Amino acid sequence: MTDHAWNGPFVPGLKYSVTVEACNRADMCTIRSSDGLVVDNSPPIRGIVYVGPGNGHNKYLSQRSSIQIRWDEFEDPHSSIDHYEVCVSTINGVCDVVKRSNVLFHSNIFKSNITLPTNDPLTATVWATNGVGMWVSQVSDTFIIDDIPPIVKEAPQFKNIQTVQGQHYQWDKSIIKLQWHFSDDISPIIRHEISLKTHHDGHTPVEHVVLGSERTLSISLDGNNWLHSGDTYYAIVTACNAAGLCTSERTNDLLIDSTPPHLGGFNEPLFWTEYKNAYGHIYSNLTLTWYGFYDPESRVEKYFITVSRKYSDTELSEGVFTVLASNDTKLDMQSTLGLSELLSPGESIILSFGHKIVLDLIAPPQE
CATH class of the missing domain: 2.60.40.10 (Immunoglobulins)
Incomplete structure (x- = not known):
């Protein structure tokens, strides 16, 4: 007799071994034991599948030519995990992006030289097979490839x-x-x-x-x-x-530019002349020279000048004269202004002078 059968019950997870003793007619015996076997009547425990670098799952990935897939918590308390298989699929397909392959007993893989579709939900599937050939699968959350920056x-x-x-x-x-x-x-x-x-x-x-x-x-x-x-x-x-x-x-x-422009002063020549218009009326032309009106941070854009016989009025200039500034604020500026009346020798007039930088900070009048 070279075989024998036992009927259970056998406890799942326990390792059983068989010992055979053979004796001849001279009572000389030899004993041999089997490697043992484990009874396993259930598939592995399902784990978790992650896609992308880091510790968790990445909803969006930037690389089309490679992918990293990790899994954890797959286990089999009876016959242990024998190997894993992995693939990548579209929502409506099965392993139609990266074909199913045996990755032995690894808990993560890095697939390169592939072409993943963009802006299309994908999933990774991992199969875990135990020592008796029973298996379980788990699908990752979806992920999307976006290889275009904002x-x-x-x-x-x-x-x-x-x-x-x-x-x-x-x-x-x-x-x-x-x-x-x-x-x-x-x-x-x-x-x-x-x-x-x-x-x-x-x-x-x-x-x-x-x-x-x-x-x-x-x-x-x-x-x-x-x-x-x-x-x-x-x-x-x-x-x-x-x-x-x-x-x-x-x-x-x-x-x-948080400071108003620098106040300068007036310089020679400073005089007026008379002129007669086409109707025979005589008026005065006022020639002014000024210096030192500048802004250390900004560019002076224009100057504003009013002429009057009293403060806060503009009857001689009939409003405000506007003179565009020179590009070189270190040079004296000069301008001739046509007044609305004739000036008399010894008469006092008031010049109000301001300037504007391109930041719109107005210097107070210099009178």
Whole structure:
């Protein structure tokens, strides 16, 4: 007799072995034992499947040519896990993106040299097979490939500023206001990073700010961190989508000018002459020379001059004369103004003089 059968019951998970003793007629015996076997009548315990780098599941991925799949908590208390199989599928397909393959006893794989479809929900499936050939499968949450970074819908710009001839100015050095708009058609914008820089790469009070999906930033600075008058600032805004792709865009330069223009004075020549118009009426031409009206941070755009025999009036100039400024504020400025009446020798007149920089800070009159 070379075989024998036992009828249970056998306890799942316990290891059973068979021992055979063979004796000859001389009572000489040999004993041999089997390797043993485990009774297992149930499949493995189902685990969890993750897609993407990191510890959790990534809803959006940026790479089409590779993928990382991880799984955990698959186990079999009776016959242990023998091997795993993995594939990637579309929602309506089965292993139609990455074919099913045996990955032995690994708990994660990295597949490269593949082509994943974009903007299409995908899933990863893992099969776990135990020592007796029973298996269980688990499907990951869906994930989407987005390989296009965010696009700029509205470039970052400073708010509540003034712009003249393409140059941007702000007089308030205690506040920063920005707005922008990035968009992504596949994965949402989840993070914005904002940096404020100067033209000389110096320290700024807002070197790195991280926001969520907001599209504006307003910061009130304390007195120790005010912006510096005369410095030019610009901001860089970086928008990142849920797939980890980012796009950066910078603002235009912003000049901070918090001081009014410098007051100068009058210089020689300073005189008037008479002239007769086409109707025979005699009037006076007033020639003025001035200096020192400038702004240390901004460019002087124009000068305003009124002439009167009394304060706060303009009857001799019939309003305000406007004279465009020279590009070189170190040079004396001169202009001849036609008055509405004839001046008499020894007569006192009052000159009111102001000027305007492109930031629209008006200097008080010099009289």
